[in-house]
Amino acid sequence: MTTRAPQGRTRPGAADLQVGRPGVVWALPAALFFGLFALLPMVLVLVLSFTQWSGLGSPEFVGTENWSRLLDDPVMLKSIGLSLVLTALGVVTQTPVAMLLGVWAAGHQWNRAVLSAIFFVPLLLSAAAVSVLWRAVLDPNFGVPAQMEWLFGDGNLFGNQSTAIAVLVFVSLWQFTPLHALIYQGAAKAVPPMLYEAAEIDGAGRVRSFFAITLPQLRNTMITSVILMVVGGLTTFDTVLILTNGGPGTDTTITAFYMYQKAFRGFDFGLASAIAVVLVVAATAISLVMVRLSGYDKMRSELEGV
């Protein structure tokens, strides 16, 4: 029950406004559940990073050993560089395509609606299905590269670092562009049509209208979308696991995949936790920035509290 005083209006029944408001109790079950399975692990990961644990028995406290091992680990350093490269390439490729597609799809033409429905399909597939599909499509012996040797040369795209990275960036583009396009579409629809009409009366063409009206109006959306891409790019590894398995060698072993490898293949859960802390800190810092910049936490309808 809120303790806020009734608003200044003195119409009959205004005092009764406070009746029938739900107590905090209504929020508690969800909060506890979320705390237990999402927030507690975030605390635990820090604790585990100071222990040694092989998955059996109890974790043993070992001080900062994992951290010093991590600092001296050449694969870890290499993986951070790879994560940054893949994330940056993801942002650079997905943002323009998603923005153009989103703004395009925001039009009311019937053909746009039909095509958007097709463009949306990759978003429905699981990361596992997307990766398995592309692994098959790009198979060196039975896939598209074998059929189009004039374009792909020997066709083993997974065999060296630059083509393997290109594959990962391209598959991410295929997989995640629809989500971001959808976000931009929602924002583009909310741009007041009046602005475009005014610009046209002033003689602005398509390009000019885009840069003078659409782009500034999509600024906040772009911040949100880019930060989602960065957080996702730094932490997801399922595509890497299925498509390249970190290879050739460790040439596509990004930090998140390295964490998975250390934990669930090397059973070195302490070291993996230290890697996870690095990831969580980076992701949380970015989330805070996102909440601040987008004003999510201040989101209240004008209708509430009239």
Added chain:
Amino acid sequence: MSNDLSVTPTEQVSGPTTSPTSGGAPRPGATSAGVPLRRRAGRGSRNRPNWGAGVAVTIWLLIVAIPLYVLVTASFQTQAGYAAGGPLSLPTTFTLDNFTNAFDQGFGRYFLNTLVVTVAVVGIVVLLVPPLSYAIVRNRSRATTGIFRMFLLGLAVPASAVIVPIFYVISVVGLYDNLIGVILPTAAFCLPICTIILSGSMRDITNELYEAMALDGASPKRVFLQLVLPLSKGGVATIVVYSALQAWNGFLFPLILTQSESTKVITLGLFNFQTQYGVNIPGLLAAVVMSMIPILLVYLFARRALVQGLMGVGGK
């Protein structure tokens, strides 16, 4: 106002208010109708056919559609037929063996497991999120604001970063290799987005309606059941579809939290199939097709709910 029709690719972004004649695939009539109008003030670029957009969208359509074409045609071909023709050719053989083989490999079982996980996750989300969103929208105390902020923070904390501690928690409580162990964290990680979607749609209920109920002396429970729930049906539909999609497609938690055949879900089945029989591409892709069928059905019938929900993620 530019007079030529050969626009650069960037010009496809003519904004959301473009008229019906400037679509990606211009109709013949559009050009002739557009020419005389173009010079009139106030009509301008919005009536020109957008050739740049047409080309760009066609390229993107090919990028999206080619793998999907390979997926569908390969899954109905024999292994020999596929190897002979290559992925992009028109299919020359037809067989349903790939699908029956996938069933023999255990995909029927995986299907059932995934269904159990999906139903349970949706159940938890529908039980927890509406009361939470109701409290967030109608209770303005510090505690509720704090809880809302906690969920906002959780929104961008990716599940993959906490798989080690989640593995630890699930092992300690003895739910390793148990579907319940997969269900709980999957549902938890659905909560932030579902809460934002549903509280967004609950905010649109006008205050007058609450006042009317308050004048009747309605309890919070009655307000919730008789006013809030019926008026946020659309939002509830969205979170159902969204959490079902997340649960059905979930890969990470099953990967780290299960190991035996009896608890395998379909995404994990695909991954194992690939590592074991990677050369049998038609068989593999038939399994992928099977894993997609339920989602495609939902997409056909509840596209709106899904699209609305995902659009809400980006904020307004």
